[in-house]
Amino acid sequence: MSERLYHVDGDLVPAAEATVSVRDRGFMYGDAAFETLRAYGGTPFRWTAHAQRLERTCETLGFAGALPPTADLRERVGETLAANDLTDAYVRLSVTRGVQPGKLTPDEAVDPTVVVLVSELPRGGVDGERVWDDPARLRTVDTERIPDAAVPAAAKTHNYLNGILARLELRGTDADEALLRASDGSLTEGATSNLFFRHEGRLRTPTASLPLLPGVTREVVLECAADLGVSVETGRYDPGVLADAAEVFVTNSTWELRPVTAVDEWTFPVGPVTRRLQAAFDERTERLY
Amino acid sequence: MSERLYHVDGDLVPAAEATVSVRDRGFMYGDAAFETLRAYGGTPFRWTAHAQRLERTCETLGFAGALPPTADLRERVGETLAANDLTDAYVRLSVTRGVQPGKLTPDEAVDPTVVVLVSELPRGGVDGERVWDDPARLRTVDTERIPDAAVPAAAKTHNYLNGILARLELRGTDADEALLRASDGSLTEGATSNLFFRHEGRLRTPTASLPLLPGVTREVVLECAADLGVSVETGRYDPGVLADAAEVFVTNSTWELRPVTAVDEWTFPVGPVTRRLQAAFDERTERLY
Numbered sequence: 001m002s003e004r005l006y007h008v009d010g011d012l013v014p015a016a017e018a019t020v021s022v023r024d025r026g027f028m029y030g031d032a033a034f035e036t037l038r039a040y041g042g043t044p045f046r047w048t049a050h051a052q053r054l055e056r057t058c059e060t061l062g063f064a065g066a067l068p069p070t071a072d073l074r075e076r077v078g079e080t081l082a083a084n085d086l087t088d089a090y091v092r093l094s095v096t097r098g099v100q101p102g103k104l105t106p107d108e109a110v111d112p113t114v115v116v117l118v119s120e121l122p123r124g125g126v127d128g129e130r131v132w133d134d135p136a137r138l139r140t141v142d143t144e145r146i147p148d149a150a151v152p153a154a155a156k157t158h159n160y161l162n163g164i165l166a167r168l169e170l171r172g173t174d175a176d177e178a179l180l181r182a183s184d185g186s187l188t189e190g191a192t193s194n195l196f197f198r199h200e201g202r203l204r205t206p207t208a209s210l211p212l213l214p215g216v217t218r219e220v221v222l223e224c225a226a227d228l229g230v231s232v233e234t235g236r237y238d239p240g241v242l243a244d245a246a247e248v249f250v251t252n253s254t255w256e257l258r259p260v261t262a263v264d265e266w267t268f269p270v271g272p273v274t275r276r277l278q279a280a281f282d283e284r285t286e287r288l289y
Numbered sequence: 290m291s292e293r294l295y296h297v298d299g300d301l302v303p304a305a306e307a308t309v310s311v312r313d314r315g316f317m318y319g320d321a322a323f324e325t326l327r328a329y330g331g332t333p334f335r336w337t338a339h340a341q342r343l344e345r346t347c348e349t350l351g352f353a354g355a356l357p358p359t360a361d362l363r364e365r366v367g368e369t370l371a372a373n374d375l376t377d378a379y380v381r382l383s384v385t386r387g388v389q390p391g392k393l394t395p396d397e398a399v400d401p402t403v404v405v406l407v408s409e410l411p412r413g414g415v416d417g418e419r420v421w422d423d424p425a426r427l428r429t430v431d432t433e434r435i436p437d438a439a440v441p442a443a444a445k446t447h448n449y450l451n452g453i454l455a456r457l458e459l460r461g462t463d464a465d466e467a468l469l470r471a472s473d474g475s476l477t478e479g480a481t482s483n484l485f486f487r488h489e490g491r492l493r494t495p496t497a498s499l500p501l502l503p504g505v506t507r508e509v510v511l512e513c514a515a516d517l518g519v520s521v522e523t524g525r526y527d528p529g530v531l532a533d534a535a536e537v538f539v540t541n542s543t544w545e546l547r548p549v550t551a552v553d554e555w556t557f558p559v560g561p562v563t564r565r566l567q568a569a570f571d572e573r574t575e576r577l578y
Contacts, residue, residue, distance in 0.1 A: 018310065018311045018312070019310055020316055022295060022297060022383075023406070024316075026316055027313075027315055027316045028383075029447060029449035029450065029453060030449060031453055061450070061457075062460075094317075103543075104449065104480060104481050105453075105459070105465075106457060108460075143440075144438040144439045145439065146436075146439040147439070149431070149432070150434065150435040151451055157450055158319050159319050159450045159451075160320070160393065161319060161320060161440050164318060164320055164394075164395060165349075165440060167394045168350075168395065170394070171397075183438065192392070
């Protein structure tokens, strides 16, 4: 395989030379917005939803005015995929506040740094292959989700230590995703995924009014559920309710719907609603081929 | 002035070429520890305290084992100062978890990226010049300090959006430092500074059991106060107590002790205890010349 090319600040550059200034605020402070998405058959899935969330994140960070137009960003993603001859890929698109004079206080004048990273993924869709080998095993961790009053969870930024500290708690266990609670103890989300579970005959997922990042895949799953006539309840749930869950799965753009076979001491089968929703999801991505 | 040289990953490089990989976790996730310190007469002030805190931060992040020895880090700082012909300087020393395979979950094997940035400051010490032109004007902001249960505040990391969001709230005001409260409403610290105030005849500062970063300068001020026989109380304080404060100041490594003449609608003189502590602090830095 020839060396991967990344898109940095308007140029396609070999991965080994893809860098940002040590004075870029994205590096110094994690002062940057990003999106991770998947391309299926060369087309980014739910591009508009990702672009809109990127813009909302930049609004939260106060530099939405400096965000390049969506069409421009879309072009950079397309160029990066094409340059790497990739049609099925993971894409990470970051926009930082760039280099600025002074220290912590952001300057109004922003020259953003735009970075696109890609890596190869297997084909998705109806006859596709999953990116994960096995269902997920979750563990509730002591690290709590950052409250919205401190940093809004709906903003997807380069400040990812909350999730990293949560994942570090999994060392020495057989779990591969951390389940974080809000400060009131209610279930929020995984370090990089949203949580769904079937309980008392209904599909449930923590409400977006809790500190969590409502994923694009979570939205697609809600659409699929509506199409299939599966009723979904969003709410605040104590982790203990999982003891009685019939099935559990997590979602994110890379994993799509990933069944969960364990949360702490509780185990779950890969359930029928999970499978139906996976199939409905796959039909949607299949349309991009 | 010739171009500044920075120390990146073992080499001194011109500032314009001082970069890190876009895949460095310091960039992707703010997965990095750092210290800001001052050199007086060529010597980093309180090097040991900074080096110890850097190590504690790396312990929190789970990669203390990969931190280069203190003497090595000290040498990089010294080389950077010498290469730039600087004796009085601001120094920012960062250690990231480096580039790793995989995504969010940190790998045990860490090849850290070490970055030293410097910039010129005026001479400090007894006959020195302050780096700030005027006393600080503070404003209590709505952004709350991240609770320790989410990300320990004592860890000084590249995840600085909490402070940035706080500073953004100052836009359109005449304040230049944001005062953050804990989720219980009590005073914690400024976005980049610790808070002290004289109230009911005692010098007070929020307790380090609150979510705040206990600064090295805060420690030096506590030492100076002990030397001068100024009694200091650490505790939990409601912002309202500032209405009756006789004097207020903030501290950090760059500002040293900076008087505060306003917090919201309340105004304060530059008080006698602030001046005595400034003088005692200046005597300590003067010893480095």
